[in-house]
Amino acid sequence: MSGNKAVAYKGPGKVEIIDTDYPTFELKDGPGVNPANVGRKVNHGVILKTVATNICGSDQHMVRGRTTAPADLVLGHEITGEVVEVGSDVEFIKKGDICSVPFNISCGRCRNCKERKTGICLNVNPDRPGSAYGYVDMGGWVGGQAEYVLVPYADWNLLKFPDRDQALEKILDLTMLSDIFPTGYHGAYTAGVTTGSTVYIAGAGPVGLAAALSAQLLGAAVVIVADLNEERLAQARSFGCETVDVSKGDPKDQIEQLLGVPEVDCGVDAVGFEARGHGKDASHEAPATVLNSLMSITAAGGALGIPGLYVTGDPGGIDEAAKVGSLSLSLGTGWAKSLSFTTGQCPVMKYNRGLMMAILHDKAHIAKAVNAKPIPLDEAPQGYEEFDKGAATKYVLNPNGYIAA
Numbered sequence: 576m577s578g579n580k581a582v583a584y585k586g587p588g589k590v591e592i593i594d595t596d597y598p599t600f601e602l603k604d605g606p607g608v609n610p611a612n613v614g615r616k617v618n619h620g621v622i623l624k625t626v627a628t629n630i631c632g633s634d635q636h637m638v639r640g641r642t643t644a645p646a647d648l649v650l651g652h653e654i655t656g657e658v659v660e661v662g663s664d665v666e667f668i669k670k671g672d673i674c675s676v677p678f679n680i681s682c683g684r685c686r687n688c689k690e691r692k693t694g695i696c697l698n699v700n701p702d703r704p705g706s707a708y709g710y711v712d713m714g715g716w717v718g719g720q721a722e723y724v725l726v727p728y729a730d731w732n733l734l735k736f737p738d739r740d741q742a743l744e745k746i747l748d749l750t751m752l753s754d755i756f757p758t759g760y761h762g763a764y765t766a767g768v769t770t771g772s773t774v775y776i777a778g779a780g781p782v783g784l785a786a787a788l789s790a791q792l793l794g795a796a797v798v799i800v801a802d803l804n805e806e807r808l809a810q811a812r813s814f815g816c817e818t819v820d821v822s823k824g825d826p827k828d829q830i831e832q833l834l835g836v837p838e839v840d841c842g843v844d845a846v847g848f849e850a851r852g853h854g855k856d857a858s859h860e861a862p863a864t865v866l867n868s869l870m871s872i873t874a875a876g877g878a879l880g881i882p883g884l885y886v887t888g889d890p891g892g893i894d895e896a897a898k899v900g901s902l903s904l905s906l907g908t909g910w911a912k913s914l915s916f917t918t919g920q921c922p923v924m925k926y927n928r929g930l931m932m933a934i935l936h937d938k939a940h941i942a943k944a945v946n947a948k949p950i951p952l953d954e955a956p957q958g959y960e961e962f963d964k965g966a967a968t969k970y971v972l973n974p975n976g977y978i979a980a
Contacts, residue, residue, distance in 0.1 A: 587640025608715030623656025651720030694920030759785025
């Protein structure tokens with residue numbers, strides 16, 4: 576093999592389909608690749624022929640120019656694929672297996688991996704704990720919005736689907752296991768959602784909707800999803816969620832109308848650092864709004880799950896503090912109410928097998944919840960554009976024709 580097509584970031588607001596190298600079992604220099612990773616042998620890896628690879632809101636932050644991502648970075652960290660080549664050190668994964676790829680790359684050998692903290696693996700990114708495919712400052716592992724992709728530490732990282740035909744039949748659900756379903760579940764789980772909980776989820780994008788479905792799986796009594804986008808709120812209502820339009824003001828009043836009290840047991844931030852204000856300030860970016868709001872409306876002793884992305888470098892930040900990830904938080908409110916916070920990358924491997932079983936046995940219909948739509952790889956630029964405009968759609972790229980029309 577010698578060719579490969581991929582989606583690359585070309586600059587703020589622009590992605591293109593490029594011709595790039597077919598993967599090998601050695602890391603090469605390229606956009607965003609940490610120099611310490613160049614030449615690294617990956618005999619423990621496999622090469623996948625991509626079955627499905629999704630456009631993520633985290634990708635969108637980069638494409639908007641809101642990170643320090645370099646031009647020509649190959650995008651994509653939500654990957655499902657068929658094994659077509661196996662490295663010499665791989666023992667259990669075989670050619671022909673169809674597998675889900677956790678978006679966070681982990682070695683399975685370091686202290687954090689052994690403690691199930693695979694989102695902060697110590698060995699795959701020379702700069703800092705944690706790594707991902709096709710993402711800024713994550714070690715430079717090439718992204719998976721491509722026809723073929725290299726996956727390291729394959730025996731450890733890959734989640735093999737038990738039956739090929741069943742996997743292809745349910746591929747639009749199973750492709751969500753690489754990121755947004757575990758990430759949404761992590762947000763709900765770390766917020767303490769359990770039987771009878773009342774839950775407020777800020778953000779009705781794909782991760783927020785995944786968190787809402789996860790809260791229902793965990794037994795929540797009421798799931799309230801908030802956003803500024805009516806199309807996305809309608810998507811949340813389509814599977815039984817209550818909704819709050821934060822363009823109409825402080826969510827407390829709307830929560831009280833729904834619950835009889837102006838607070839919830841559990842809060843989830845599925846928005847992140849590009850948050851906007853509420854009410855009359857909804858047209859202005861205010862990156863601390865969601866976190867401060869969640870502290871205000873979550874009951875004392877409750878918890879916040881924060882899967883929404885926050886960064887240490889944002890060239891488009893509203894002020895000098897925001898450009899380095901420093902936000903004006905009302906931490907005193909959180910302290911006074913004894914609130915717990917969980918932030919950071921979701922450790923996908925902690926949840927993905929259980930969620931796979933829920934999908935395979937028809938207990939979770941995540942593709943329907945997030946309105947999954949398969950499109951050809953060549954239509955990725957259009958998908959990014961529509962998603963950026965607020966489409967209530969989860970775009971699933973279909974580079975090799977595995978997904979039936």
